[in-house]
Amino acid sequence: MLIIGERINSSRTPIADAISSRNAGFIQSEAKAQVDAGADYLDVNAGSFIGEEAKHLSWLIEVVQEPTDCPICIDSPDPAVIKSVLPLIKTGVPMINSITLEPARLERILPLIVEYKCKVIGLCQTEDSIAETTEDKVKLAEQLVEKVTASGVLLDDLYIDPLVYPIGTNTESALATLNAIEQIMKQFPGVHTTCGLTNISYGLPNRKLVNRTFLVAAIVRGLDSAIMDPTDKMLYGSLKTALMVMGKDEFCMEYVSAYREGRLE
Amino acid sequence: MLIIGERINSSRTPIADAISSRNAGFIQSEAKAQVDAGADYLDVNAGSFIGEEAKHLSWLIEVVQEPTDCPICIDSPDPAVIKSVLPLIKTGVPMINSITLEPARLERILPLIVEYKCKVIGLCQTEDSIAETTEDKVKLAEQLVEKVTASGVLLDDLYIDPLVYPIGTNTESALATLNAIEQIMKQFPGVHTTCGLTNISYGLPNRKLVNRTFLVAAIVRGLDSAIMDPTDKMLYGSLKTALMVMGKDEFCMEYVSAYREGRLE
Numbered sequence: 126m127l128i129i130g131e132r133i134n135s136s137r138t139p140i141a142d143a144i145s146s147r148n149a150g151f152i153q154s155e156a157k158a159q160v161d162a163g164a165d166y167l168d169v170n171a172g173s174f175i176g177e178e179a180k181h182l183s184w185l186i187e188v189v190q191e192p193t194d195c196p197i198c199i200d201s202p203d204p205a206v207i208k209s210v211l212p213l214i215k216t217g218v219p220m221i222n223s224i225t226l227e228p229a230r231l232e233r234i235l236p237l238i239v240e241y242k243c244k245v246i247g248l249c250q251t252e253d254s255i256a257e258t259t260e261d262k263v264k265l266a267e268q269l270v271e272k273v274t275a276s277g278v279l280l281d282d283l284y285i286d287p288l289v290y291p292i293g294t295n296t297e298s299a300l301a302t303l304n305a306i307e308q309i310m311k312q313f314p315g316v317h318t319t320c321g322l323t324n325i326s327y328g329l330p331n332r333k334l335v336n337r338t339f340l341v342a343a344i345v346r347g348l349d350s351a352i353m354d355p356t357d358k359m360l361y362g363s364l365k366t367a368l369m370v371m372g373k374d375e376f377c378m379e380y381v382s383a384y385r386e387g388r389l390e
Numbered sequence: 391m392l393i394i395g396e397r398i399n400s401s402r403t404p405i406a407d408a409i410s411s412r413n414a415g416f417i418q419s420e421a422k423a424q425v426d427a428g429a430d431y432l433d434v435n436a437g438s439f440i441g442e443e444a445k446h447l448s449w450l451i452e453v454v455q456e457p458t459d460c461p462i463c464i465d466s467p468d469p470a471v472i473k474s475v476l477p478l479i480k481t482g483v484p485m486i487n488s489i490t491l492e493p494a495r496l497e498r499i500l501p502l503i504v505e506y507k508c509k510v511i512g513l514c515q516t517e518d519s520i521a522e523t524t525e526d527k528v529k530l531a532e533q534l535v536e537k538v539t540a541s542g543v544l545l546d547d548l549y550i551d552p553l554v555y556p557i558g559t560n561t562e563s564a565l566a567t568l569n570a571i572e573q574i575m576k577q578f579p580g581v582h583t584t585c586g587l588t589n590i591s592y593g594l595p596n597r598k599l600v601n602r603t604f605l606v607a608a609i610v611r612g613l614d615s616a617i618m619d620p621t622d623k624m625l626y627g628s629l630k631t632a633l634m635v636m637g638k639d640e641f642c643m644e645y646v647s648a649y650r651e652g653r654l655e
Binding site for chain 1: 557558561562564565568590594595596599600603604606607610611627628631632634635636637639640641642645646649654655
């Protein structure tokens with residue numbers, strides 16, 4: 126289970142403030158907290174600084190790499206921004222978050238993924254539509270697999286995000302995503318699936334309960350990566366327990382260790 | 391989702407004490423609390439009173455039926471005990487917990503199920519073995535379906551419990567049960583599956599986290615009944631949220647109602 130830590134994102138006010146004021150200490154404490162809590166990748170995003178994204182993202186990447194050698198997930202839709210920050214990556218295999226099936230974006234980002242041997246998150250989304258049904262999500266996943274592997278990227282480096290939309294506006298939306306995860310994992314052996322969790326609970330009370338229940342359901346259907354906050358102990362506890370229930374924690378050792386370290390609840 | 395409230399069980403010391411001292415008020419408060427929390431059936435068990443089970447179970451059933459008309463689940467392995475208490479049932483369709491494939495037990499209980507038009511829980515267990523693998527669980531489920539329907543009981547009245555064993559002693563045990571639930575629900579359309587939750591976490595720390603995560607996983611695989619404590623809000627919250635995530639809560643109305651009533655966490 127690959128955990129992509131989502132906290133260093135400029136859409137969060139404390140992060141935007143720390144970027145503006147060049148508060149490296151705050152960013153580094155966020156980085157370390159996520160790594161200590163179990164992050165395998167650190168997502169970094171400066172997307173709210175329009176016109177200045179490359180400058181701020183460069184600073185973030187340099188600052189985050191000082192206290193940790195956790196690999197970086199570059200979170201930007203802009204091929205030019207991605208290109209300008211990729212040379213700053215010091216350790217590990219970088220990940221790009223994300224490509225879609227929009228041709229302009231795809232055609233400019235794919236060569237960078239090949240050149241820098243990156244992992245990449247592919248969203249089930251085209252330039253003019255999102256996929257709401259299982260069938261549409263799987264169809265777009267198939268196109269992502271074709272495009273990405275045709276460019277020379279290994280299936281093992283592709284993390285497909287079938288996307289989840291608020292269950293409050295469409296009762297079937299979470300189930301469509303769960304079914305898509307199962308089908309994608311069966312249809313393309315070797316590929317990975319990932320998902321952001323927060324969208325699903327938009328507009329509902331007790332959102333964290335919904336998010337972590339969805340995470341368990343997705344793991345049961347085969348999800349093997351998540352974009353999440355590993356410092357949320359209830360969420361992390363649900364993740365570790367779901368993996369144990371699915372037979373992926375031999376002798377329950379990871380569960381018991383996480384319990385002893387106070388990381389489950 | 392049929393919730394069988396498990397609290398009135400003589401293996402719990404306060405219940406055994408209340409039975410011994412004929413403390414009807416305590417038993418009735420346990421009954422009402424479970425009904426208020428969402429129980430569809432109230433399980434009643436006096437099995438720890440060896441030789442006096444029938445007497446105590448009769449008292450329990452009469453006491454429980456005073457404050458509520460929630461249907462009763464008669465929890466006893468003994469055909470004679472079941473026969474003696476069945477005439478006491480006043481309202482609703484009684485449920486028998488449980489039959490197995492042990493011939494002596496099965497042959498004496500089945501006619502009672504037919505005579506009193508009961509629902510019945512069938513355990514995937516024979517007289518001399520338990521089923522640990524998915525294959526064995528499904529094989530025994532198939533035999534239960536054959537025996538029960540051959541006697542004239544409707545498939546809709548059979549709740550198959552594939553049983554779960556401690557994950558701490560066998561990493562694969564929960565997954566075997568989850569796979570069995572999915573296969574049984576597919577192979578015998580119309581049948582139900584149920585499960586007690588507490589066995590799985592035996593010997594592990596933070597047992598309730600394991601139990602509720604397993605419940606979510608089982609619902610994702612098709613479980614449509616559980617033997618559980620509905621007054622455990624974290625457990626009940628996981629159940630309601632899992633049903634919503636699986637598209638079984640139109641407009642999220644049940645989730646939002648449960649939240650407003652303070653029953654989720």
